[in-house]
Amino acid sequence: MLDFDFEKQFQANGFNIICGCDEAGRGPLAGPVVAAACILPDDIRIEGLDDSKKLTEKKRDKLFEEIKEKAIAYCIASSKPEEIDEINILEASLLAMRRAIDGLSIKPDMALIDGNIDRGFQIPAKAVVGGDAIVQSIAAASVLAKVERDRLCLELDKEYPQYNLKKHKGYPTKEHKLAVFEYGPSPIHRKSFLSFLERDKEKLTNWLTEKINKTNDK
Numbered sequence: 667m668l669d670f671d672f673e674k675q676f677q678a679n680g681f682n683i684i685c686g687c688d689e690a691g692r693g694p695l696a697g698p699v700v701a702a703a704c705i706l707p708d709d710i711r712i713e714g715l716d717d718s719k720k721l722t723e724k725k726r727d728k729l730f731e732e733i734k735e736k737a738i739a740y741c742i743a744s745s746k747p748e749e750i751d752e753i754n755i756l757e758a759s760l761l762a763m764r765r766a767i768d769g770l771s772i773k774p775d776m777a778l779i780d781g782n783i784d785r786g787f788q789i790p791a792k793a794v795v796g797g798d799a800i801v802q803s804i805a806a807a808s809v810l811a812k813v814e815r816d817r818l819c820l821e822l823d824k825e826y827p828q829y830n831l832k833k834h835k836g837y838p839t840k841e842h843k844l845a846v847f848e849y850g851p852s853p854i855h856r857k858s859f860l861s862f863l864e865r866d867k868e869k870l871t872n873w874l875t876e877k878i879n880k881t882n883d884k
Contacts, residue, residue: 670711672794672801673778677708681776681790685739686803687767688780689759690718690811694836695846696829696855697819698744699755701762702810703770703777705738706803712736715805717798718812730813733806740806741769742814751858760786766807780804826852838862844873 673684689701706712712733718726734740743765745758753761764787767777777784777791778801784793794801798808816835823832829845829852836842843862847870851860863870 667799668715668802668805669800670802673708673803676776676778676792683772683774684776684778684803685767685770685774686778686780686797686801686805686807687763688718688798688804688808688811689762690808690815691836692755692759693838694856695838695842695859696747696831696836696852697815697822698746699750699759699762700742700744700811700815700818701759701766702740702742702807702814703763703766703774704733704740704803704806704810705770705772705774706733706736706806707738710736710802712802712806715802715809717796717805718808720799721809723816726809726813726816729806729809733810737806739770739772740810741766741771742810743769744815747854747856750856754858755856756783764788778804780808822854826854840873844870844877847871848874848877 676684683705685703685705687703689699691699715729743762745762750758774789777787777789778797779791779793780797782793782795784791797804819831819835828849834842847863
C-alpha cells in the first residue's frame with residue numbers, strides 16, 4: 667500500500683523536490699533495461715497506482731498517460747544490450763536510472779530509488795526496498811518504465827518476428843529460449859544472458875524435435 671506521507675520525512679530535512687526512480691527489464695534475454703524518474707506534485711493522489719507488476723496491461727496504459735499529464739517532470743531512459751553485456755545488468759540498470767534522473771527538466775534535491783542500492787547518483791539518493799509499492803513517485807516511475815519497455819518490445823517484434831517478443835517481452839520463457847536456440851541470437855539479445863544455449867543444449871534439442879514433429883503431424 668502506498669504511503670503518501672513517505673516523502674515528508676525527507677522534505678522536513680530540506681529536500682523539497684524529490685523524484686522517484688525505478689527500472690523495468692532486468693530479467694529478459696533481449697532488449698534494453700529501461701528506467702524512469704518522476705517528480706509528482708506534493709498533494710496529488712493518483713487513483714489505482716501501484717507497483718507496475720501488480721497492474722494489468724490496460725491499467726498500466728491508462729496510468730501511463732495520467733502520470734505523464736500530472737507529473738511536474740518525468741524522464742525515461744535506457745541502457746542498451748551491449749552496455750548490459752559490458753558492465754553487467756546491475757550496473758546497466760543503475761546507469762539507466764542515472765540517465766533518467768539527469769534527464770529531468772527540473773533538477774530534484776533527492777532521489778528515492780526502488781531496491782537496495784543507491785550508489786553513484788549525482789544527487790542525494792535513498793534506496794527503498796519494495797519502493798514501487800510504498801512510494802507514489804517510485805510507483806509512477808515503475809509504470810512509466812514498464813509501459814515504455816513493453817511498447818519498445820512490440821516495435822522490436824516487427825523487426826525480429828521469429829522470437830515473438832510481443833508475447834513474452836523478451837523474458838526467458840520456454841518459447842523464447844527455443845527460438846534463440848533455433849534461430850540464433852539477434853543483435854538485440856544480451857549475449858551474457860545466453861549461457862543456457864550450452865548448459866541446456868540437450869533439453870533445447872528435445873524441445874526443437876518436439877516442435878518439428880508437431881509441425882509435421884499437422
